[in-house]
Amino acid sequence: MKTIGMKFKLFISLIIFVLPFLNLFGQTPTFEKCDCPFDISKIKAESIWCGKLKVPENREVVGGRMLEIMFSVIEPENPKPNPIVLMPGGPGVPPVANRVLPIVHSIMPSDHTFIVFDPRGTGLSDPEMCKEQRTARAIISSMDLSLEEERLMYKGAMLACRSSLKLDGIDINQYNSVTIAQDVHDLMNVLGYDKWNIFGGSYGVPHARMAMRLYPEEINSVVISNGADLNMMDFLKYDRRAMHNALQDVANRCKQNKDCNARFPNIEQAFYDTYNWLKEEPLTIEVSQDEFEFPNFTFNSHEFVTFIYHQLFYENEIIHLPAVLHAFANRDLGFIKKLIEYEYGSPST
Template identity: 30%
Template sequence: MRIQGMNIMPQANIMHTASDKERQTQLALWLLLPLAAMLFSLAGHAETDTAPTNDTCYVDGLPDRLRCGFVTVPENYAHPEGRQLNIHYAVLPAIKPSFTKEALLAIAGGPGQSAIENAPTFDRMLSKVRQQRDILLIDQRGTGQSNLLQCEGEGFEGALSLNEDDLDIASETQKCLDGLDADVSQYGSEIALKDFEAVRAHLGYDKLHVYGISYGTRMAQLYMRHYPQVLATVTLDGVVPMQQSVLHIGDAIDRAIGLLLDDCSSNALCHGQFADLEQDLQQVNTRLAQAPVSSQVRDPLTNEPLTLVMTRAKFMGALRMAMYTPNIRALLPHAIHQAAQDNFQAIMGLYALTIDSTGIAAGMHSSVVCGEDWQRFSQVERQQAEQNYFTREMVDAFDLSCPIWNVPAVDAEFSAPITSNIPTLVLSGQLDPATPPSWGEMAMAQLSNAKHFIAPYATHGVAYQSCGNDLIAQLVSNNSLDGLSDDCLSKDVRRNFYLNANTVEALPAAKQALSSTSHTEAQGVNHD
């Protein structure tokens, strides 16, 4: 990532420069996305050309020729003669195919992200598994090429100048629903699981190893519940336990903010530069809670002048999403400090990074959350939510949108913990702002053959930020947790904090000698 003055510009290998069409987003839903896993979207998007039969295709960012195609399934399995959907898949073929009847199914997050669009990241993260086994990617119904349920709204410039308090969420939700060609009640997780099984059977795999990230861990756990006979191993990375509504994410966000403040306070250089960071954050929050602040800023992608209406929702939304990845998290002390001095350019740059990069199909996202999470949020939980800004805002928004979406609630059994003896690796990031380690512990409640590893320096998506490639490959190769150790996760891979718009904190002399790159760039460097 390069820093030019106060404009934050992503490198092409971190995130693409969005076109006007790609910048369109439904702002109300973006601000309130419960999980919105950032791991894959920040690594780059991909364009695919998938044929309507078993064929080959290429994905942007990968030189390999993939196997691709789709299976046709009923939109409503209770009415198999009715409307049909094409569920698209892509297979990253094994380098040396030794297990032709096995594959690793990698499930994307969101809910609402396309697995196929994120093929380059899955390929990098699962490269050792791919040496002998195929990597299977399926665009879950409502995402990617599988009848995408996307809602268009304000473009980027319009989003910057919008005061969210003036947004009519009910009207925007109705507009989104009216524009979708789908029975939105048929896009929940358990229905999508039947599609996954149809793809597996079509491709002739007898066994699957499953990797799920964020919301993808819910799909993986449902696979363990409904089709245990076809699973060899499971990896849950950033776990959403079945017992937990994702609307509890507000507590995880507050925890992650506290850890950020503690990290800066315990770091001599960060604390020296931003001695009153917690006070700065409270000052900005208090001010924006009273009224938005309007200012002239520069578009971080084009440098064109823009009018920014900085609201508390934008500020807190940018803060929250920046904590998903370590290199962007490192910018936050500087951005918060600048905001306390009425300079919102840095926060706006973070907002620009995240608003374009979630890759969430908002319609599919609503079908899942309204059916599986909102309706099980109890009155007691609602009362507790009043004490948490993020949860309160999410609940209030879904209270307006979910009755319009009008999808049925899942059965009570949906929320029961998963009981299984399938070898299962559970990965949690200590700094995760979405799925904290306590959620991993909750998921372990009735897993009799599982290990929970906590990566002390990871945020959301442990496997991408650590030695996860090795751990998953060992699990898949052995079909067992025996000998699996978390020692490699202890490697100190923390990012240095930015002390201003252009530089990060200095490295200790011993580590400087080992580094051959300039530390005035926002590259991955080790922390003391």
């Protein structure tokens, strides 16, 4: 009996010793190369390649769901040792196949490898989440709602999304700044980097801060820009001063440019005139059935503000802003229709 008792104790001791390591079994992060989902000729670099990082959805569950995280590595000739990792904003903006990736890359130091990734649950990374939300956004935006009505509609759409994710067995508690920072840490490890730099803008700043807290010994430097307030309730209220300043800056630059000022005079006044017009008389436009699941789009004043807000985000869209405001001020319906279809239509537009 003593022998059996000793064997049982030895077995229990072995289990206690091995148990912490079982969590790693079958869940060690790995990656495999894949075709890049964008035109690499648009980015100036010595080498560009893409891959998919495989990580557990929940690092505390043995044998659970595994996710593939899409990433891209953009390498210059003779890069310095520590890469720059982009912490994407949004939340939920996927940069890998984003049309602004060449612009973002162009402002990075040219002597460092630049690494971008689509955070889990966004873009080309697993899992695909609530793809119907783009259609919901277009429908809600087209309905000529007040800000409060629109907020309630979006809340309903988000709750429906949340329910569908739970029905699909997705653990929504595993999609946050902590797990995103852990994914970046795993990506750097499998790529062989001991030290790395971070660039984070907008909602990428909370991700950057979390990585700094979790892996301070690995991070060489951090640059953050236009950080998002984690407690913000309404991005228009949060960013109204920044938007006003940015709009004034664009207007002043246009005024100082002879050609721009001649073609598009007083664009700041054009913004306020258009706002007042759409506040009194929202514009309803018949839209292409190839791009929308509904025939008409009603564009009101606060949807106009949201649209211009988005235009102010990126340099390649800011340069067109004087023409956009001029078209609205002159009620160029054909041009406005194209803008709406581009902004709210199907992803293929």
